[in-house]
Amino acid sequence: MRSALIRLHGTVPPRVSLLASVSLATFLVALLAATQFRSQPLPPSNRFARNQALTQSVNELEAQNRRLKSQVQSLQASVKTLEDDSAQRSSSAQQANALLDTQKTVVGLLGLHGPGITITLHDGNDPNDPSDHSLGWVVHYQDLQDIVNLLWASGAEAISVNQQRVVPTTSFFYAGVNVLVNNATRLSGPYTITALGDPPSLESGVKDPDQLSELKSRSRIYGLGLAWQRSNSLRVPGYDASFVLRYAQPAG
């Protein structure tokens, strides 16, 4: 009875203590042995650490990208104020400034609103078929390019893709698996393409069975999402950077 009471109050019998010690020691030995076993298959190039370093570089460069865009926009606002001030000082400056304001709209530096169409696009289902190497269920940058071209041909006056304005210098491209647009801005699905213009004309362009036929076919086969909706009130933002010409010199 006494012995039992002592046990209840925390004294551990030697046999249990021995068992615990042996278990702990064995566990640690096993841990060390397995850790050694684990370290062997790791490649000497240490790709995991390298990827982490690369990812960190992307984060830093994207932060720098955002800062630079913000700086460009801030400078644009400052220049605009000075141009407006200058326009009050001379008639030639006033005339040039009025033309400049119009031209900013033409090149896509200013946000616009109006009627139009919104197209949404997202990846479909991977059929997990080893013989299917088409990647037809994935939205590719060429799909965005094709839709944008079709919308221009259907009379669009302004277009944005995931809130990135399509301007005269815009191109869509891949950096590995990343779809990039406008100063290496990463786009990811679902993609929303907004086009301002006559909604029936824009819709008839998209509905035309001869247009985007390959994309529509992939939509049926892989469940790739392709939908559109007319609207009387849409908005497209202005381009978030500026233009510099390094090679093309205006003639004359």
Add this chain to the structure above:
Amino acid sequence: MRSLPAERTARAQRLIVVSLIALLLGFLLVVQLRSQALVAQNLASQDNTSVALLINDLNRANTQLLEQSVTLEQREAALRQALATGGADAKAIEKELTVFKAVAGELPVHGSGLEIRIEGPVQDFEVQDALNNLRNAGGEAFALNGYRIVSGTPIMSRGDRLMVAGHVVAAPYVLQAIGDPEQLQMAADLSTSSLQTRVQVSVVRKTDLAITSVLEPRPLVYAQLGS
């Protein structure tokens, strides 16, 4: 009451069982850690190329943004200086206007670049892909068979021919691009490699290429200012 040897044997058996369980647990734990690391490693191996390419493009974009920033700072300084002396720098405004007009394709331009000549029929998407690649390589001005092209210029197939902003053009196609010839050449090679399997294509670098055609600005009918 058990004998002493029997008790020792039983204790030894318990020790062995507990040790085996501990051994197993230890291995299971590390195998789990190991498989997690391998999953991360697989992701890393998938992403490394993509990430490296993304870094390259981000570096390029940031250099361009920095260049834009410097240009705007110079413009800001010129305007500020003119205002400080009681005047107005109309030329600074006109300079900016000229750049925007050239970007929109409303002014003739010239500069270094290259000319791609395609001797046979091509599809609209092939030309669009080529333009997209050239624009991505820093191309600043384009023309196809004498028609100025910006990103908003529709190019559509009409049988064996192409419609460029409503104008019918046919082979041979001459695509002119102004920009860094070296960068453009790489993009042109990429674009024409598949074309060359069925039509004759030539790419010629030019030290001074003139694109004289211009686009008329389209008036906005539906879109209005303000976002």
